[in-house]
Amino acid sequence: MNGAPGARSRQRLQAGALVILLTASALEIWAVGGGLGTLRDGLLVTIALTMIIAAARG
Amino acid sequence: MLTSWLLAALPILLLVVLILGFGWSAARAGPAGWLAAALVAWLSYGARADVLAVAQAKAFFLAVDVLLIVWSAYLLYRVVDEAGGVATLAAALPRLTPDRGMQALLIAWAFASFLQGVGGFGVPVVVTAPILLGLGFDPVTAVVAPSLGHAWSVTFGSLGSSYQALIGASGVPGPVMSAQSAALLGAACLVCGAMVLHVVRGRLRLLLPLVLMGMAMAATQAALAVGGVWHIAGFGGGLAGLAVGFVLARSTRRPSEPPGAAIVPLRLVALALTGYALLVVITLAVQFVEPLRAALGSVVVQAHFPVVATGLGVQTPAEPGKSLVLLRHAGAILVYASALTYFILRRAGVMPRRAAGRIAVDTARGVLGSSIAIISMTAMVTVMAHAGMTDVLARGLAQASGAAFPLVAPWIGALGAFVSGSNTSSNLLFGMLQRRTAEVLAISVAWILAAQTAGGAIGSVLSPTKVSVGALSARGASRPPGTLRGSDRAASRGEAEGPAADEEGRIIRSLLRYAAPLLLGLGVMTALALAGGGG
Numbered sequence: 257m258n259g260a261p262g263a264r265s266r267q268r269l270q271a272g273a274l275v276i277l278l279t280a281s282a283l284e285i286w287a288v289g290g291g292l293g294t295l296r297d298g299l300l301v302t303i304a305l306t307m308i309i310a311a312a313r314g
Numbered sequence: 315m316l317t318s319w320l321l322a323a324l325p326i327l328l329l330v331v332l333i334l335g336f337g338w339s340a341a342r343a344g345p346a347g348w349l350a351a352a353l354v355a356w357l358s359y360g361a362r363a364d365v366l367a368v369a370q371a372k373a374f375f376l377a378v379d380v381l382l383i384v385w386s387a388y389l390l391y392r393v394v395d396e397a398g399g400v401a402t403l404a405a406a407l408p409r410l411t412p413d414r415g416m417q418a419l420l421i422a423w424a425f426a427s428f429l430q431g432v433g434g435f436g437v438p439v440v441v442t443a444p445i446l447l448g449l450g451f452d453p454v455t456a457v458v459a460p461s462l463g464h465a466w467s468v469t470f471g472s473l474g475s476s477y478q479a480l481i482g483a484s485g486v487p488g489p490v491m492s493a494q495s496a497a498l499l500g501a502a503c504l505v506c507g508a509m510v511l512h513v514v515r516g517r518l519r520l521l522l523p524l525v526l527m528g529m530a531m532a533a534t535q536a537a538l539a540v541g542g543v544w545h546i547a548g549f550g551g552g553l554a555g556l557a558v559g560f561v562l563a564r565s566t567r568r569p570s571e572p573p574g575a576a577i578v579p580l581r582l583v584a585l586a587l588t589g590y591a592l593l594v595v596i597t598l599a600v601q602f603v604e605p606l607r608a609a610l611g612s613v614v615v616q617a618h619f620p621v622v623a624t625g626l627g628v629q630t631p632a633e634p635g636k637s638l639v640l641l642r643h644a645g646a647i648l649v650y651a652s653a654l655t656y657f658i659l660r661r662a663g664v665m666p667r668r669a670a671g672r673i674a675v676d677t678a679r680g681v682l683g684s685s686i687a688i689i690s691m692t693a694m695v696t697v698m699a700h701a702g703m704t705d706v707l708a709r710g711l712a713q714a715s716g717a718a719f720p721l722v723a724p725w726i727g728a729l730g731a732f733v734s735g736s737n738t739s740s741n742l743l744f745g746m747l748q749r750r751t752a753e754v755l756a757i758s759v760a761w762i763l764a765a766q767t768a769g770g771a772i773g774s775v776l777s778p779t780k781v782s783v784g785a786l787s788a789r790g791a792s793r794p795p796g797t798l799r800g801s802d803r804a805a806s807r808g809e810a811e812g813p814a815a816d817e818e819g820r821i822i823r824s825l826l827r828y829a830a831p832l833l834l835g836l837g838v839m840t841a842l843a844l845a846g847g848g849g
Contacts, residue, residue: 270682281374307345
């Protein structure tokens with residue numbers, strides 16, 4: 257099952273989503289601590305878009 | 315008021331509908347739940363970007379705290395499995411006794427609990443169902459017995475990840491609720507053993523082994539959990555049960571009974587247990603050798619978060635986030651144990667060539683789905699808490715259930731685990747809600763959280779995902795027992811697809827018949843403890 261193209265593509269998508277979610281959330285710590293409003297909002301949008309893709313295709 | 319409560323409940327209701335109604339995995343439904351929580355928080359509860367961002371940042375620490383254990387627990391399991399350790403133990407156990415009831419207690423109860431302690435992820439049923447089938451148990455019994463048998467060890471199993479999730483999500487320190495959790499789960503341990511015996515129609519003379527093994531498992535788990543080393547409490551309990559069961563099986567065998575077929579070499583059994591022995595030694599050293607403890611405590615990651623408030627006036631004060639002591643973290647200890655085990659098994663000549671690559675790839679693949687579910691659900695509940703949605707839910711629950719809430723608490727935990735297939739996810743989802751409801755009702759938070767996680771442990775084995783994994787492993791049991799190969803690993807990660815077999819319905823019905831009274835009993839125990847002034 258792991259070798260099936262569908263499963264491989266889903267795993268790649270999940271791996272990408274996980275990296276983005278962890279990185280964006282970690283950067284959010286820096287953004288809220290430093291009062292960087294634009295970065296904070298941009299990261300929130302990135303997280304929301306990643307969640308949408310993970311829900312739709314994950 | 316009702317609209318506000320329903321909106322607060324929407325993310326959780328959406329999770330339930332997507333998973334149960336539409337068959338979505340937790341890795342897909344979790345992000346959908348986060349989106350629902352963020353939208354409701356923003357549009358109805360007045361949570362602006364600053365509130366959502368702080369909630370997300372705090373969720374990062376909570377999620378990483380759990381993920382480090384989940385990832386490294388799976389790593390250690392794969393190191394041992396790659397060297398044939400799990401297969402060795404699975405081959406050795408049935409040879410101890412020809413008594414079917416005793417075999418069931420050893421394999422479906424003690425060994426399944428041990429496997430839950432070290433692995434989780436559906437591994438206990440995937441490994442033990444084929445062994446039971448090979449011993450002549452019917453397919454439904456082969457899945458139902460180990461499913462019930464390991465339920466009690468789920469919370470402190472998977473190297474304590476579910477308990478760590480409860481600590482993180484509720485904000486209640488581990489030592490505050492460890493005794494209560496161990497008490498409820500210890501009682502469940504004995505009941506689970508009795509259920510296994512009932513499922514396989516074991517003889518009444520096995521009541522003594524049942525009580526002795528159960529006491530050993532429950533007492534060991536409680537001692538380790540209360541002693542502060544809860545990440546080894548589950549597997550410590552399972553190991554104690556195996557040790558007592560081993561002695562009992564050998565000593566109660568009648569002279570007329572055959573001693574079993576070919577004996578598994580003791581050296582292989584010792585090597586199979588090396589990883590877990592190392593884990594115990596390292597854990598105890600880190601916990602109790604002060605210079606080592608101090609040295610490993612030098613790298614601490616922590617952030618301070620500013621005060622935030624919603625448009626409706628719900629304020630979250632400025633506070634330090636969860637601190638991660640990286641080199642002393644349970645996840646780090648597991649990595650040390652995994653690395654040492656790998657080298658020892660390689661030197662002993664039992665680790666296959668190019669195993670490191672396979673272990674790394676398989677570990678990464680094995681934890682992907684659950685990692686997405688954990689981070690999205692953690693963020694979802696943190697958003698709900700910061701927006702004031704958890705408070706609204708808790709007040710509604712407290713009002714509706716009143717004094718009967720202790721009876722309801724385990725069912726909430728079970729619902730979360732039934733839906734997500736995971737005690738960890740259930741604790742992340744409902745830990746804070748249960749805490750707040752207990753606070754509103756002015757009853758012991760520790761007992762309610764213990765009921766939450768005990769209910770979650772029982773509920774997790776009922777989840778359709780785990781049942782189909784178990785049924786799949788029983789169906790494909792024509793190969794040597796105890797070996798996890800490609801399709802089983804996919805199945806253990808909840809990726810099993812294809813038509814559901816008839817037996818899945820029978821398995822769920824059978825599990826429900828046993829689990830419902832157990833959940834009821836947990837609720838009654840919680841209520842009695844609270845009535846008796848238990849804190």
